[in-house]
Amino acid sequence: MTQLALVIDLNVCVGCHACVTSCKQWNTSGWAGPMVDENPYDANPTGTFFNRVQTYEVGSFPSTETVHFPKSCLHCEDPPCVPVCPTGASYKREDNGVVLVDYDKCIGCKYCSWACPYGVRELDEQQKVMKKCTLCIDRITDHTLPEAERKPACVIACPTNARLYGDVHDPDSEVSVAIRERGGYALMPEWGTNPANHYLPRQKTHMHVTEEDLQRSDNPLTKEDITVYQGEETMEDVTW
Amino acid sequence: MHPAFSVIFLTTLIGAGQGLFLALFTGQFYSTVELVEPQPASFYAVGSALSLALLVGGLAASFFHLGRPERAWRAAAMWRTSWLSREVIVLPAMMGIVFLYGVFHWAGWTQPFIVLGEGTLPIDATFVLGMLGVLVTLALFVSTGMIYASVKFLQEWHSPYTIVNFIFLGTASGFMLAAAYSALLGNHLVGFFGTWAVIATLLGLGTRTASLMRNASIKHRSNLQTAIGIRHRGIVQKSQGFSADSFNTREFFHHQSPETLKLIRVMFMVLVFPLPIALVLLAYALASPTLPILAFVVQYIGLIAERWYFFAEAEHPQNLYYQQIS
Numbered sequence: 314m315t316q317l318a319l320v321i322d323l324n325v326c327v328g329c330h331a332c333v334t335s336c337k338q339w340n341t342s343g344w345a346g347p348m349v350d351e352n353p354y355d356a357n358p359t360g361t362f363f364n365r366v367q368t369y370e371v372g373s374f375p376s377t378e379t380v381h382f383p384k385s386c387l388h389c390e391d392p393p394c395v396p397v398c399p400t401g402a403s404y405k406r407e408d409n410g411v412v413l414v415d416y417d418k419c420i421g422c423k424y425c426s427w428a429c430p431y432g433v434r435e436l437d438e439q440q441k442v443m444k445k446c447t448l449c450i451d452r453i454t455d456h457t458l459p460e461a462e463r464k465p466a467c468v469i470a471c472p473t474n475a476r477l478y479g480d481v482h483d484p485d486s487e488v489s490v491a492i493r494e495r496g497g498y499a500l501m502p503e504w505g506t507n508p509a510n511h512y513l514p515r516q517k518t519h520m521h522v523t524e525e526d527l528q529r530s531d532n533p534l535t536k537e538d539i540t541v542y543q544g545e546e547t548m549e550d551v552t553w
Numbered sequence: 554m555h556p557a558f559s560v561i562f563l564t565t566l567i568g569a570g571q572g573l574f575l576a577l578f579t580g581q582f583y584s585t586v587e588l589v590e591p592q593p594a595s596f597y598a599v600g601s602a603l604s605l606a607l608l609v610g611g612l613a614a615s616f617f618h619l620g621r622p623e624r625a626w627r628a629a630a631m632w633r634t635s636w637l638s639r640e641v642i643v644l645p646a647m648m649g650i651v652f653l654y655g656v657f658h659w660a661g662w663t664q665p666f667i668v669l670g671e672g673t674l675p676i677d678a679t680f681v682l683g684m685l686g687v688l689v690t691l692a693l694f695v696s697t698g699m700i701y702a703s704v705k706f707l708q709e710w711h712s713p714y715t716i717v718n719f720i721f722l723g724t725a726s727g728f729m730l731a732a733a734y735s736a737l738l739g740n741h742l743v744g745f746f747g748t749w750a751v752i753a754t755l756l757g758l759g760t761r762t763a764s765l766m767r768n769a770s771i772k773h774r775s776n777l778q779t780a781i782g783i784r785h786r787g788i789v790q791k792s793q794g795f796s797a798d799s800f801n802t803r804e805f806f807h808h809q810s811p812e813t814l815k816l817i818r819v820m821f822m823v824l825v826f827p828l829p830i831a832l833v834l835l836a837y838a839l840a841s842p843t844l845p846i847l848a849f850v851v852q853y854i855g856l857i858a859e860r861w862y863f864f865a866e867a868e869h870p871q872n873l874y875y876q877q878i879s
């Protein structure tokens with residue numbers, strides 16, 4: 314079975330919000346109608362977004378680190394938001410594991426948003442239906458697009474390649490390898506939701522510099538230096 | 554969580570309606586076995602109409618909770634997995650039974666078709682409907698409670714207390730209403746319903762206090778460390794990713810001070826439990842026809858506060874992600 318997902322590399326995310334804007338642009342222009350934006354140029358702008366980039370500070374000054382943290386629906390493998398939906402509007406696609414909302418069935422009861430621990434479902438204040446990340450289902454399943462473009466808008470937009478996309482059930486996929494080899498982890502594992510999306514931790518690169526790195530141990534001139542001069546050598550003996 | 558008045562009225566109104574139906578049938582049962590004096594058909598018919606009105610009122614309130622009320626019929630689809638769906642089925646079923654129960658009494662279709670227990674327990678159509686009604690009432694209490702109790706990461710709600718509180722508090726207010734109704738009619742059931750109302754209120758006091766104590770010392774399983782997956786004690790959010798508010802900041806926060814919460818808690822602990830009990834006792838002592846009505850009204854107002862607090866108290870783990878607007 315296929316389980317499509319994102320893997321977010323916190324090590325390289327610079328918090329530029331390119332994924333947020335490209336997501337909004339793609340999904341507000343699509344078949345499902347616009348995503349509301351109220352007072353966009355005024356005080357208190359508010360609207361529906363599938364993806365948000367948050368910022369955290371870890372540690373205390375001076376040893377702090379800024380962590381930019383993109384967050385969207387994690388397309389859980391055991392999504393608690395799906396069974397609670399009274400209408401069946403929330404569902405998980407059998408073929409690729411993407412969790413979706415059927416906007417024509419949703420009654421806007423908000424129960425699914427209560428049943429998601431991650432706060433990634435947002436009620437559209439104008440259409441009055443629940444909205445959330447679709448993993449750009451209309452791009453990734455569109456076979457008229459060239460293969461390279463059959464990816465979520467955010468993945469294509471990310472300038473630092475912090476967003477990897479693929480099938481986490483295929484052990485050889487880029488995402489599976491990244492999770493396996495770079496310590497990929499899930500959010501709030503305590504609830505057993507089994508999120509498909511994973512995060513790659515920040516890694517500090519420590520450089521260890523030895524004396525030999527600074528001074529080549531096989532430096533021929535160094536070797537020359539340790540020769541003990543007895544006075545009888547000619548230049549032919551010490552150079553070549 | 555943000556306490557929405559649509560849901561507060563839904564749960565308190567149908568609770569009172571369910572309790573009233575339980576009271577009516579308890580009255581019928583006791584008079585069938587001749588423990589209390591029999592009542593005229595109109596007592597049950599009008600009582601059922603009152604119960605039905607409360608159930609309809611609750612249903613009407615629930616529509617205000619929906620973004621798309623015109624599609625509400627779809628909500629019956631997923632009864633296999635969703636408690637909300639189950640409630641949506643059981644509530645109209647209960648309405649239908651209460652309606653029939655009232656109509657059968659009104660029309661006088663109360664000829665016993667079988668007599669059990671050596672001539673002491675005549676069974677008629679209203680008795681069968683009443684028994685069915687009791688089952689459906691309990692099913693409705695359980696469905697309503699489970700909507701909240703089944704969300705496991707809303708730890709304040711994820712407990713059997715949620716369901717027993719709904720049962721006892723709804724039953725209490727229904728019996729209070731039955732006592733008020735009897736007092737208004739001037740029949741002799743005031744003391745009978747009043748006694749049951751006090752018993753249900755005391756049971757509710759026990760379970761509600763227990764749930765308050767449980768929630769006061771609750772240890773939340775999620776924290777900022779598990780939320781973003783970084784093992785460090787010193788994590789602060791600097792930006793939640795947008796500069797004003799969003800659905801996530803409106804739906805899951807009550808935006809009230811801890812003092813307000815405390816005030817509401819004290820208020821409902823007084824209005825729901827000791828005050829109505831005192832009023833019922835006083836009414837009994839003075840044989841007052843109006844004090845039971847006051848007792849019901851006071852308790853109902855208290856229950857609105859109680860339900861408000863029930864929602865406000867619940868801390869959703871998503872709130873960890875929405876701490877800092879900037």
Ligand code: SF4
Nearest residue numbers: 386387389392394429
């Ligand atoms: S992240 Fe939330 S909305 Fe998405 S599948 Fe998981 S529980 Fe459902």
Ligand code: SF4
Nearest residue numbers: 398419420422423425
């Ligand atoms: S808001 Fe819509 S998708 Fe969510 S539970 Fe209600 S009907 Fe289902």
